[in-house]
Amino acid sequence: MLTVSLQHALPAFALDVRFEAPPGVTVLFGRSGTGKTTVIQAVAGLLRPDQGRVTLDGDVLCDTRQRQWLPPHKRRMGYVFQEGRLFPHLTVRQNLAFGQWFAPRDAKQESLDRVVELLGIGPLLLRRPGLLSGGEKQRVAIGRALLSAPRMILADEPLSALDEARKAEILPYFERLRDEIGIPMLYVSHSAAEVARLATTVVVLQNGKVQRQGTAAEVLGDPAVMPAGVRAAGALLQARVARHHSDGLTELDAGGVPLFLPQIAKAPGSVVRIRISAHEVILSRQRPEGLSALNILPGTVEHLRTGGGPGAMVSLTTPAGRVLARVTRRSAHALGLEPGAECHAIVKTVSIAPEDIGGG
Amino acid sequence: MLTVSLQHALPAFALDVRFEAPPGVTVLFGRSGTGKTTVIQAVAGLLRPDQGRVTLDGDVLCDTRQRQWLPPHKRRMGYVFQEGRLFPHLTVRQNLAFGQWFAPRDAKQESLDRVVELLGIGPLLLRRPGLLSGGEKQRVAIGRALLSAPRMILADEPLSALDEARKAEILPYFERLRDEIGIPMLYVSHSAAEVARLATTVVVLQNGKVQRQGTAAEVLGDPAVMPAGVRAAGALLQARVARHHSDGLTELDAGGVPLFLPQIAKAPGSVVRIRISAHEVILSRQRPEGLSALNILPGTVEHLRTGGGPGAMVSLTTPAGRVLARVTRRSAHALGLEPGAECHAIVKTVSIAPEDIGGG
Amino acid sequence: GITVFAAASTKTALDDIAAAYTADTGQNITFSYAGSPALARQIQLGAPADLFISANPGWMNVLQDEGLIDAGSRVDLLANRLVLIAHGTAVPPLNLETTDLAGLLGEGRLAMALVDAVPAGIYGKAALAALGQWPSVAPKVAQAANVRAALALVASGEAPMGVVYATDARASAGVSVIAAFPQDSHPPVIYPAAAVAGGNTGEAKAFLAYLRSPKGRDIFLQHGFGVPDQ
């Protein structure tokens, strides 16, 4: 577990954060200039905070009161920088191998070939970074950090320069790092999809302070804190893989309700996390029939929040857990959605996006 | 109008493109390393192509056959670089003013104050770029390009480092540049939302070649070419603003079908472009009743495309235009969706996302 | 006033005399002190010198052959003596004719000016050769760029002994003169002087005369120079 407590004053900016990052992925979320990079740098040991204490699994990385300081090269943090920072004088292959040279001999090592293949950088291995495109650079930077056999990964918007298809390829890999290797991560992201998929814990920063900390489900489900606005709000549900169907669908059991989604590579019985984005849920008082949407969750309106705008956020309790739905006030009124009202949440199969599926 | 015809060989990469960018925004779309930046650099005059001809509004910027070459500083291209390239020795304000110094006295000038306010960089004006966060840098870079009174804007992933909220603030500004000032743009983006919102024309690059060129509606509606994969496929429809309702909704008239969406700042009668993402459409044979979704488009199945996976892409002809829906094969079968079948497309009000609305 | 190009080693004496000259005549003298070869070359290439005082007859001869000096004004202005010095105060004198200099040096070096280039070195080599010491001493010679540098080597103790001019040895603490080379062991150490052709020869000659006047001679003698008989 990572514990972070930092106070640091920069000209025109003051950081004062305290949070704990349990095993898994902790996503730092927040608008531009709120101190996400500054926090990561302090954890990496690249910034000496005015005051603070950082520990990882009980090892003190930094404690200003006790004057303890572990230099960055002893921390073994796999840092994917926001601006790449590839070594210009080394080829791509040498950049990738750089961390390997310094990794302890007995550390668990990713294989170079596997990482190269995953990131699609095979054809670049002999080139120097100066000749790479923006996305290519960022992929090499990710590979370099992964290959240094880190105790922890610090990733500062690692995917933002990548195209959607590449993102979709690389995200599962970060998941595997989390689930299979169990490597803890501190991850900066602006994307709700990435958060939902990866985050064990979300720490929301605002103006250098922790505005909110909680599980991904709590934070993503709270429109008030979502830095990306209401469009990113959504519910996270636990479900168990029930069976795989021959037509390419996987059936999940979410508290007794069957949910269908495109086949996922999990054995029946394993638990998965699914995200249901609030703005993709349609509500109906009667059980709807004859729709292309396969997933219908019966539930009860828990509460209904309206703001100044034309929208309303409805939260339902369903057998699968709490589900959020973003509807118009007009519809909420027309359907008589009031606390206690019974209704059905309609979710399209394919709208339970592959990116939003994470191992539980 | 910009006409581009380029052949250029780089070690391990060959560019061979030819396209025309009509007035408006031409989005270069394509996966990492397919030559988007290389094309933009040639248009800016930072790369001298082996062979090629580039003209803007009839002025020859480069013609290798006729040995014509307009140096970059005479081209007046407002280039937002993929990697920022702020001048480290100048303050943010000086960076912003840099282009203004060299702009022709009689050129249409954006006001510094307006750009600063839009980009939210007022508090940074006296700082040097070395002390800015990643997103702050990128905002300054955008401002610098906008303030140089350019004849054309070249933007290479200008928004990728920004958080969603900031993106949502800046996108309308690019729209205004397009619509009010009428400044042409060549814009690299990985985001379907940005493309839908801004693009007049989309040029899809693959491996240094133009894979497909067309209007945003054509390209986004064609799952085969969408570099971001099927999730980005969707239909673009034209609609007319019918009236604004008192509960914050705007009613559109799409070929006679009423569509509701959160209020937009367009006068009744004006034409808007709306995007309906294929994976957010639910189909139903009967007209559904009692749903929270307000928008129901009656239509006829035009054709149905299935692949190896569990999904199917259904295209419907509706009075509003062609609509795409991504459903499961299982549903398609259960609902008997075959060419000629009548059905209804259900679209949630709020799922017609604000980012997907562009002036027509 | 006139400009005098003079060998650097004559500086102190000449400065004193010039002060007296200025006091007496009201005429200013400008000096440029440097190594004689440099000065001679500059005169060859048009330097604005009126009078040249060389530590080296050879270079004066060259200028004379090229007609660059007023041959009629040339005189042997100064003389000097070559001495052997040793590091330390009150080192007992030795006899140059009988002592095995090389043996005495042992591992030590004999400091001299460049033996093929700088006058003091050339004279010293000739003298040692005449005394029969050169073959044995030659491998032990450390050649300095000029006499003063040779002196510094001895003064610092780096070299136990050295060959320098009497004028230099006089003023240096930390070295003792342990022998004077016989006058006939080497060509006479002469500093010729001459007015430069095309310069202000009249005044140059006047100053030259003043240098050779009793007043001038006294000052030269005070500084340890010899003054050749006229």
Added chain:
Amino acid sequence: MSAEAAWLGPEEWQAVKLSLRVSLWATLAALPLAVLTAYALARWQFHGKQILNSLVHLPLILPPVVTGYILLMVFGTKGPIGGALQQIGIVFAFRWTGAALAAAIMAFPLMVRAIRLSVEAVDPRLEQAAATLGASRIMCFATVTLPMILPGLIAGTVLGFAKAMGEFGATITFVSSIPGQTQTLPSAIYTFLQVPGGETAALRLTLVSIGIALTALLLSELLARRAADRAGGR
């Protein structure tokens, strides 16, 4: 100043002033040419580049006396260039201008090397960015390259100034050592070292020389630090 004037003899004081004048002029006059040469060597491809490079370095390679001798032959009143320049009223021989020329030529390679390294360290992509914003080549240089190479420029200038203050061999060989005209501090020091008992005077002048050069050095460090902070974006 008057304390120093009292401490130093009038002729010595003259040498100090002359050395300052010579070194300042030498460095300032050489600076633009040094910047141009450095930029050309760093950024341009042209025929004879290696020859230019070699020429620039020659004064460093040659013993100063040889350089002085060559200068005397070329720029002396009887020399090919010196003679021609004399026709139009420019005289180097035995003037302080000649001392400045000698100092400039000796300092030149040091200045060029330092500036060139700085130019090479400037990311050409920043110059490209300036060009897209409408800056012509010259304006790019003035507004981007120049401010960014300032630390190297300052370093090179002070290096050159220090060298000019210390230069002796070429100067005395070229323009002799005429008080008030060409007798710089090092010439004066040398002359004192050539006469019995001159060591104290030489030491005094040496200390003055060190004092001046170190002052320049410290000043330059301050300037360079500030310039580097700026160029580094802080």
Added chain:
Amino acid sequence: MSAEAAWLGPEEWQAVKLSLRVSLWATLAALPLAVLTAYALARWQFHGKQILNSLVHLPLILPPVVTGYILLMVFGTKGPIGGALQQIGIVFAFRWTGAALAAAIMAFPLMVRAIRLSVEAVDPRLEQAAATLGASRIMCFATVTLPMILPGLIAGTVLGFAKAMGEFGATITFVSSIPGQTQTLPSAIYTFLQVPGGETAALRLTLVSIGIALTALLLSELLARRAADRAGGR
């Protein structure tokens, strides 16, 4: 080689070889210290930094003859350091090692300046990246900083080598001119220039000296170009 040997007299040939040896040793031996000094001046904050900086530059500021005298006082067998070193068998006086010491000290400021500029141009964020990948300070330096400063290192080394090849005043004052021991090329050239008619011989040696230094220069340009291409990421 044999052609040159015939063209040059045996003693001259000896001077050439000696000069090469002296200059090579001087530069190579000074290099590590120069890198350390340059790095310290560029990156560390410590007390006495300005004093160190001044000390490094002194040989540039002082007339070489003065430097030679100081070396004689300090590193001579009777000098404080020279005496101590003699105890452990290291002697500079009248040895080629002394010539190398003089050349190294004269070349040192040039080397430090060039290398320091390069170090300052290396983005410290790259060193940080190396640290997060597990490289200790020393390994950071060896694997990141060193390769990136290679152009400056090469430039500095060649500058130093050229200076060492041309150095005369300090060398002859410190270790005098002993054929085969301390008579370097510049000493030999100086000797010829002292005697009437020695110009031709001096010119011949000067050409040899130029030839050697320019060869080094050209080689270094090639090396530096390649190193710069690499450091620039191409």
